[in-house]
Amino acid sequence: MTRELPKSYEPGTFETKWYDHWESTGCFKPTGQGTPYAIMLPPPNVTGTLHMGHAFQHTLMDTLIRYHRMRGFDTLWQVGTDHAGIATEMVVNRNLALEGKGETRESLGREKFIERVWRWKEESGNTITRQMRRLGASGDWSRERFTMDQGLSRAVIETFVRLYEEGLIYRGQRLVNWDPVLQTAISDLEVVNEEENGQLWTIRYPLADGTGALEVATTRPETMLGDVAVAVHPEDARYAHLVGKTLKLPLCDREIPVIADDYVEREFGTGCVKITPAHDFNDYAIGQRHGLPLRNIFTPTATINDNAPAKYRGLDRYQARKAVLADLEAGGFLVKVEPHKLMVPRGDRTGQVIEPYLTDQWFVRMEKLAARGLELVENGAVRFVPPNWINTYRHWMENIQDWCISRQLWWGHRIPAWYDDLGKVYVGRNEEEVRRRHGLGAGHPLRQDEDVLETWFSSALWSHSTLGWPDPAEMEKYGFDRYLPTSVLVTGFDIIFFWVARMIMMTDHFTGRVPFRDVYITGLVRDKDGQKMSKSKGNVLDPIDLIDGIGVDALVAKRTTGLMQPQMAAKIEQATRKEFPDGIPAFGADALRFTFASLATHGRDIKFDLSRCEGYKAFCNKLWNAARFVLMHCEGFAAQGMPQPQTDAERWILARLAHAVREVEAQFAAYRFDLASQAMYEFTWNEFCDWFLELAKPALQGEDRTVADSTRHTLLFVLERLLCLLHPLIPFVTEEIWQSVAPQLGLTEDSISRRPYPEPRDFSADFGDAEADIEWLKAVVSSIRRIRSEMNVAPGRAVPLLLAGGVAADRERGARFAPALKFLARLASIAWLDPGDEAPPAAAAVIGELRVLIPLAGLIDVGAERARLEKEIRRVEGEIAKCNGKLGNATFVQNAPAAVVEQERQRLGEWTRQLAGLREQLQRLAAL
Template structure:
């Protein structure tokens, strides 16, 4: 006796149990296996401080689908998980914790602070990985890595030293993104730009030894304290006569030159711009071209420093207010205009970022960018969708040197030592003990750590043991595909590509699959400030992981944002429930001995050939879709087949055979039902792994887990195109007949004669074969096939399909007396409604005094009731003629 599934589908009954079974059985583990081709995905490491959000859920569901599919295809599939140490975020959280305890980072000192940071990370970090398990990710947890792991730290140190030795890393003064709250440099990827309403202040600068003045427009008046020049375009005739002269900086009275530079946009503002080399990246470049020098007028906390004169000590915004007041009182402020501006904010603390000159460590990007650009142009690197390749190219062609030092303690400390006596810089793995230049022992290590992106740029190969020549590195690297979001990740993709090419001479992955953002149902980005975030774990708890996964990947395409609707999750849970109940039906009608036998295609009925041919096509198409990363399309095709063809049609078609007396026909139906169900579960497994594995465990003849079963393949022997054509024709006829009956509210129990009129011999043959289907599925009392309409009579319902007309005698569908009685009641009801509404509208007081929308509503009701009455009277007249 075959054990049956429980009556009720409840994912809580088995999802955790199945995940434990997979993990404990070692099914997620990948090893070097020369007999198999490797397939590798490196999980983009989420922040160790993070929690699962919908973006993670989408990203990891796609990776899991690909890895499960390739595992079933026979590849040695490695999906390596891990987390990122997230320098700024983690340090901020530890500092906050210490503050609550009455402690501070500075008082503890570096070593004690790092002890606190490690303790905090071990206690609270990595929670996201436990949450990912709820989603069903089948990554190899035995190979989990952390960017501060000893091996990965060695790789980071190795790369820094190699780049330094090749003169690709240098220390210098350049403009960087500075967070005044976190008090560290941050990368472009950690800056969030937000549109905000600001102002343009028009300020006149007097020209030395002249009655003239030149007007500039600025969005940041406070930075004028650091102005070192005014620039105009060399082709701007308005200012050509003053180029080379000097302007007097208002409030400060410093003489600054007027220079000509093509950087200036003649159409913006006045066509003249203030140049503040220490506080703007473009001004920095202009300053370098004209040898202007530097003048930094802000402290690390964004207060004005001692070079700011009477504004020293003021916060930048208070300084702005005072400067504007003083400009106005002294007659330098001409006007103020509203101006929309994109303002950079620190991703972590939301403080407005200050571009500022700072002595930092940088990577020279031009020599590294060229090979990364060439790899894409040569086709070694593919983007899905392709349009993102243009952004990759644009970013590399316009790349600036990368600031890699951070004023933090949590992270990879720079392997750089300084001599206090002679200033020598030593880059080395170990403390050299004494200066390599002067022999002094008065040396110290750089306090800064490396940008988190520096270590994550090495992720595809450092996680496999590089720089050591490990077996895993040689076998699993380069990886096959990177799956990640499009919003910030080009900063990471680019860095991984150039780092891999520089260190391993290979691109780190062949394909880059880019996902869009998961937005709320109104299309808004999910955020804490809007309070519109949706917790994936809550969705899983309510509907199950399978329903969430399927929702995220269907109705969605690479690189496009998607809206998240809970109603879709509910619909996909209903789909899972449909599959569950269909399986219960199959198992309840399955003889265990019959299930052991193979399908003999010689004795198949037409519907058997149709369903085998259809699943064969779905296998071929879904496999091709997956190979093209058309994951949503593949999922939708499987869904449509399961719901529409297998459950709604094939099961209904074979019920008479399952309940009939023909033993051979019954057994064939059972075998086909089981065979197709097994292929369905295999196809659906990467998308909905839990329910498919649970159902699989109940099917007879399965000795291994579904997760390691073989992916179904197209079989020529199961291609029956003629049968597909015939059954599809019959199905289309049945659908049209059902629709006609539904429009007339005819109950299924009322049988009717079907008269088919066609001269097409092929159609006649199909219809004769389909008589049993029409009887069982189209509620036919009998069928008749005619060449013409002779003898049909007038009172029929007509349905037109390809090469055939179908007539259903009205008397078979309707009890005339009961229908007339029903329509007479409907007529009486409509007469009452019309009397009421006409009475209202004939009342002058109502029409003149009631609000216009109320009167219009009553007029619409009158029109509606009059149309309904017309149809009722026409129907009554027609029926009475046929009595």
């Protein structure tokens, strides 16, 4: 019995229903049969929510997984989350404060605090995985992993111990990015460098022998308390005679040398650079080259420590800056102050300025690992798509530094190192192993390292730890040998080094395999104007809001929550209400997914325009209505197998379907989701909905039962194959429609996701002649429709058609397709002009050697139409004059936002094209 589709396309009524069905019936689980195809989900933070970047990449991964699953591959999409040390501690600390019980991380102590974190994770964590389901992500949730799981934790400890035993992990004192609020080292990815307005202070450093002074420019005058040298360029003739002499460091009872180093830019400032190795990464490198001492003047909270003169000790770094500047000015050392733009590093979690800080940390030696990691990419074992990203990878690997892997946190994998009272370090898988291996009895006191490993360390193991490594039984259980290497990694270019490179190095080092064969690098999702989405700009979009819709008041509340400055909140509210006066409508998951795929070019940036969602919701609605048309005209009709087409239109649509399938297959293989979605769109909208449904109507309404039934069979067959073609990209609406189509074709699967994907060989018949014939018919119909539209002929009025010229094939097709032409183009009659006959005044179109003529006498009021066209021409000319006036104004072009100027240029082009078309129509009327 046919399951009737509702009249309206309402995605919210069925999307969740079908996802629950897929998951509960095991559609997402690997089968263990066929060629393996695996993707590892880049594990999102357990504290996170689905943002536009996630939704974009997850859509692409899910499309690949569903596509290969339907093609018979043994698909595994390994999902899971990252424990996100810093972010999680911040969330739990904030929750403790909100509870108002006076409990803090420190008052609870390490053990109880970790208990609270686990409790939060069970109750409130994994929001993002629930949101992934809403998007349609078909990962195998029964295999979901968490980086703090017992198995993955074992992999982390095993990795640390082995690397230590190989001499690739060590503990040492080096500069790191230090967040003085969190009081921990952080990675470069957690540092946001932003240009800010600052100042450049020029300070006079007297020569110790009293013969003069050097002037040094700095943006951080407080760090001069830790200066150990002043550097000049070795080829700078101004200072060559001073190299080797010493300077008196202002405000400090110390002398520092003048050194020569080609790092110094002679043209910047005075050409003299103060060297503070303990507080600047570049200075640290210079200090290492010249054997300079490391003088740290900060505490972990960025206050001045005891290595500075007594009067500054205990001051916050910015208080110290004011005090130092006042004393420099009072002592005659401050030469000048200038405005200066500089890049300021801030922690992405706290917003505080990050300090390069000298501290003891654990590091991985990277030189050997990086050489191997680069080799694996250069020899093609791992392939980058697009290939230009190998240059970024190569640059990082060739300039690699040792990796700081320790963090001063409690939540995370605690470093498996123990110290005795003498400070000697012992590394092992647990304390029992350490005591046994080193002969340390119970009376020998040991304390475990307080630090934890950074989350990038555990995520670097993701591709093999999630498959059970290093436990042989777990490896067999999770299919280690079957699914590693995985097929492709889908990720952004911003973590090529932080994650992609480290996965390649670690997986190869411990398993002898690459983690993935392909790395597909996506662009970053930005707003429609190309701006980065950020809370401070108020341009953030929530993918769940786009799926389910959100009112303007709720959207404003979401965008202004947590903003500290009322003026900024008011500005964002005003902009939001202007852009979304009625809020954001519910587009549904399918429309959002189609939008993402259509934007997935091989470019660096993805400009997300909400109007694209509107367009692709209209596409889903078009598909819905087409399906309703097919089901209505095929009610009670049952068919199985491949149709045996009786009409040219049937043969044509089968040929076009085969072409679309080949195109989609080629573009998926090339990771061109944009071109694959374009091929799907054009076939669905232009060929199936706009043309085949119209071409089918005469057959369905005709008296030939054989032709009508054949057309019904082809309609159902092509619709079902089309739904399967689209399913990986828009799974929900295709499932809902397919459930109504399947019974009439005798299909017994419980879900479209278990159907085979269309393949070109499914439509192996040669229908080339039918393609050419129907393309001719389409061209003639389109030309007639264009003439009717341009000449403003009433849609319901039948018009005569004259055909002239052409070749024998045109006359044969004209006779064969006469009924279709009359039906599709609303024709009263069709006649051929003999050679030499004079054509009456008519609007014409040319198709090859064929002339298509519509006699217009008596069809329209020529005078009224001429007057209308002349009035419209004057209006358009006025709009063109306005555009030219703006674009001819240099002040407007220079001062208006670039997007506004570009919009004006586009409007000028559109008005100009309209004017040309109107004038052409007016010329045609002159012949009547």
